[in-house]
Structures are given as structure tokens and as C-alpha cells.
Amino acid sequence: MKLLLKSLNYAPELTGIGKYNGEMCEAFAERGLGVTAVVAPPYYPEWQVHDGYRKFLYQTEAKNEVELIRCPLYVPKKVTTIKRLLHLATFAFSSGLALFSRLFKKPDVIILVQPTLFCAPLTLLYAKLTGTKTVLHIQDYEVDAIFGLGLMGEGKAASVAKKIERWLMAGFDAVSTISFSMIENAKSKGVPEGKLIHFPNWSDTSFVTPETDGSALREEWGFSKEDKVLLYAGNLGAKQGLEIVLEAAERLKDNPHIKFVFVGAGANVDNLKQLAFQQNLSNVYFKPLQPWELVPQMLAMADIHLVIQKKGAADAVLPSKLTNILSAGGHAIVTAEAHTELGRIELQQPGIYECIEPESADTLVTSIENAIQKDTNKHNEVARQFALSYLDKNTIIDNFLNKLVKITESNSDFAKEIK
Structure with missing residues (x-):
């Protein structure tokens, strides 16, 4: 089977x-597939093209x-709503040209x-034109995120x-x-249940483990055994609302052993540093993104993990960072409303993390x-077992591949086949 991925983002991000x-x-x-990826640099x-790649050339x-x-x-360089829309539109156009250049290599x-x-119409x-099957894989609901976070007014x-x-969603063979x-949410947008596939993000549970030291x-980052390290790792963007962590750091700065560490990059990092x-705030530290081989150590060195989001984001954007926190058996504080997926997981899996009111x-x-009064030297067994049961990388990818095979083998209504 020949597969083509079309997406803004790809490794080495x-x-x-x-x-x-x-x-x-x-x-x-x-697994033997012929794979092509039409992606951005x-x-x-x-929000800066990596060295060795070009913005304006294929x-x-x-x-x-x-x-x-x-x-x-x-x-x-500075992300605004209008500039973000232009950013998305340029990739939709350039990736569309790349796709049609393969008209006879479908x-x-x-x-x-x-x-x-934005890429959906040309896709x-x-x-x-070619009879190719199509799957829309939703990592973020863009429209919901824009209006749910108040970036554009309702009306x-x-x-x-x-x-x-x-x-657009109705045009895809599967979602x-x-x-x-x-x-x-996809059902509420008119997608039939038979076209829907659950394809969760995963963790490499054999690499990210509680046994990592x-x-x-x-010690390299300057923290003692007595310190309580609270870690936020990932995108330092506007949609997270990370200013609230700085407010917490301000209120807790009289305790010299509470340390807040931001690891990552993003459109809002300079503002947070300022x-x-x-x-x-001498109890706040900023570190760059860490290479993947150091991620298990980074997760292991933290006492508490912070998964911070604004109201309205938790079901439009499910934080991918949480999968590795759970695989590491980390103790986490998650900001999400009780009715969201994150809230329901906490209710169904008591002790997996603490879900609190956003903002x-x-x-x-x-x-x-x-949280800092608890024994964080022991890993969170509920979190680890959840990761082993539901987030294993190979199991998730194999299940999804089986769905893709059924889709491509069907010449008519395959909705019944993929259920």
C-alpha cells in the first residue's frame, strides 16, 4: 500500500x-508501506525555520x-491572528502544488x-480526480480553538x-x-459514526518508563534533593495561558525549595521571560527544548508536572505532552473542566492526575x-498502568493501519468495514 501524509508539521520537530x-x-x-510526506520545513x-531548511523553496x-x-x-516572527491565517494559507497553496505534481503517482x-x-479543498x-481514498486526522479542531479561545468573536x-x-469534513472517506x-465533536459536526476512527496519540512505553533515573x-540543572521541581515542558504559546504559572510562582516564592521550570519554545516565550x-522571580527557570533521548530523564527529574490550558481548549486541543508524563508514571496537575475528556479520564481513573479549574x-x-506534601519519589502507578493499557505506540499504530487497509480495499461504502 502506498500512503501519502499531508501536514504542516514533521520531524525533526x-x-x-x-x-x-x-x-x-x-x-x-x-511495516512495508511506501510512504511519502508532503510537509513544511x-x-x-x-516559529523559526531550522538551520539547513529553506522557507521559500521546495x-x-x-x-x-x-x-x-x-x-x-x-x-x-510575531504570531498574530492575521499572520497565522497567512501562514496556513501559504502552506495550503504550496502543498497543493506539490500534491498535484504527483498526479500520475497517486x-x-x-x-x-x-x-x-486550509489544505482540505485541494486534497x-x-x-x-485520482480516486484516492482520504482520511482527515484531527489533532486540533482549528475552528473550535479559534472561537473557543476568543481569538475571533462569535457571529x-x-x-x-x-x-x-x-x-469539508463530509468530503473525506474517514475522519x-x-x-x-x-x-x-466530529459527530456533532455531521460526520457519521461509521466514518470515525479513534487514533490516539501514544507513548513509547518501553523507552519512557518510571525506572529512568x-x-x-x-543535579546538572542545579536542583537539590530537597527542592520540589514543577515542570512545564512543551509549547510556550498563547493558548496555554502560562502566565498563571508565573502568578503561582510569585505567591510561592517565599519557599526556597519550590522551583518552576519551563522547558520548550513558542510564540509566547519572550513575553513569559520578560x-x-x-x-x-528567582524561582522560575527557562530551558530550551531537549533532545528526545533526554526526555525520559527530564520527566524523571520533576516532582510535579504541569499541564496548563485555558478554558475552552481541552476538547479542541488534547495536550500531547500528557502521554509521556503518564508513561513515566509522573504526578501531574492538569487544568481542564470536569466535562472534558481530561476531566472524565480523572473520574474514571482515580489518582491518574489531579484535574483542576483552568485560569x-x-x-x-x-x-x-x-502536591508537594506528597511522596513524589514513588512513581504514579495509576498513570503508568493507563499508559501501558491504552497508549502503547505499536499497538495504536497497528490498529490504525488495519483500518487503513480496510478503507483502501473497499470500493464502495466502507463505513461499515472500519467499525
Whole structure:
């Protein structure tokens, strides 16, 4: 089977969608598929194209049996709503050209990853012309995120955007997404249940384990055994609302053993650093993204993990960082409303993490004060067992591949086949 992935993000990006796309495509290639990825040059979460790649030129490469076509795109230095839309539109256009250049090399199936839905029209047109099967894999609901986070006001524009979203989603042969609540969201947007596939993000549970010793990295970063290290690792963007962590650090700065560590990059990192400097927060530390081989040590050295999001984000954007925290048996504080997927998981798996009200500094401070009183030297067995049962990389990828095979083998209504 020949498969084509179309997505903004791909390895060597170290976080989020790019990391998962790279692992997925390489796993498919290992299983004997012919895999091509039409992607952007790596730029996320730094919002800066990595060295060795070009913004405005097509580049091709082969990596671990995957053919890569890197497409030009606009990467703004300062991310605003308008610049983000232009960023997405340029990739939709350039990746569309790359796709149609392969008109006579058609794959059996195209997987389009959302974001960005901007790519959907040309993808669907190509599929109609060539008879290629299509899967829309939703990592983030772009439209829900934009309006749920208040980036654009509700009104006529929101209504039009949601109608276009429903129309585009209806054109795909199947729609996959990463959580059950996001599947319910797809149903509410008109996608029939028979077309839906649960394809969650995963963890390499044999690599990220509670047995990893993080003491050497902890010492290298200057933290003592008495310190309580609270770690946020990942995208330092606006949608997370990480200013609340700085507010908690301000309130807890009289305790010299409580240390807040941000590891990552993103559009909001300079603002966060400036705020920490202005507030003279000596208990806050910023570290760059760490290479994958150091991630287990980084997770192991933290006492408490912070998974911070604004209200309205938890079911539009399920934080990918949580999978590795659970695999490591980490103790986590998660900001999400009780009705969301994250809230329901906590209810179904008592002790897996503590889910608290988003955007409440008082609640976050209280939760941190309670958490540091507990014995964090022992790993969270509930979290680890959940990862082993539901987040194993090979199991998840094999299950999804079986669905893809059924889709491509069917010549008519395959909705019944993939259930």
C-alpha cells in the first residue's frame, strides 16, 4: 500500500504533531508501506525555520525510508491572528502544488492532518480526480480553538466558518481523531459514526518508563534533593495561558525549595521571560527544548508536572505532552473542566492526575501546595498502568493501519468495514 501524509508539521520537530507524524510515517515504512510526506520545513514551536531548511523553496529528502517533500511557507516572527491565517494559507497553496505534481503517482490513501483544514479543498479535489481514498486526522479542531479561545468573536464569521468546516469534513472517506470527546465533536459536526476512527496519540512505553533515573540531569540543572521541581515542558504559546504559572510562582516564592521550570519554545516565550524578569522571580527557570533521548530523564527529574490550558481548549486541543508524563508514571496537575475528556479520564481513573479549574491562580496554588506534601519519589502507578493499557505506540499504530487497509480495499461504502 502506498500512503501519502499531508501536514504542516514533521520531524525533526521535537514536540506535538511533528513528532507524532514522523514516528507514524517511519513506523508505516518499517511495516512495508511506501510512504511519502508532503510537509513544511521544521519550524515549530520556535516559529523559526531550522538551520539547513529553506522557507521559500521546495526541498526533497529521504529519511528512514520515507520520501519527504518540504513545501514553502510563510513563518511570521510575531504570531498574530492575521499572520497565522497567512501562514496556513501559504502552506495550503504550496502543498497543493506539490500534491498535484504527483498526479500520475497517486497513493492509495492520503492522510491530511488538521491543522490545517486550509489544505482540505485541494486534497479533496486531487482525491476526486485520482480516486484516492482520504482520511482527515484531527489533532486540533482549528475552528473550535479559534472561537473557543476568543481569538475571533462569535457571529456571522463564526457561523460561516463552521458551515465550511462541516462541508469539508463530509468530503473525506474517514475522519480520525485523538480522543473520544473529539470523536463526539466530529459527530456533532455531521460526520457519521461509521466514518470515525479513534487514533490516539501514544507513548513509547518501553523507552519512557518510571525506572529512568533523572538525578544526574536534576543535579546538572542545579536542583537539590530537597527542592520540589514543577515542570512545564512543551509549547510556550498563547493558548496555554502560562502566565498563571508565573502568578503561582510569585505567591510561592517565599519557599526556597519550590522551583518552576519551563522547558520548550513558542510564540509566547519572550513575553513569559520578560514577565518573570519584571517580577524578579528567582524561582522560575527557562530551558530550551531537549533532545528526545533526554526526555525520559527530564520527566524523571520533576516532582510535579504541569499541564496548563485555558478554558475552552481541552476538547479542541488534547495536550500531547500528557502521554509521556503518564508513561513515566509522573504526578501531574492538569487544568481542564470536569466535562472534558481530561476531566472524565480523572473520574474514571482515580489518582491518574489531579484535574483542576483552568485560569484560577488560587486553585493552582492550593493544588501545588497539596502536591508537594506528597511522596513524589514513588512513581504514579495509576498513570503508568493507563499508559501501558491504552497508549502503547505499536499497538495504536497497528490498529490504525488495519483500518487503513480496510478503507483502501473497499470500493464502495466502507463505513461499515472500519467499525
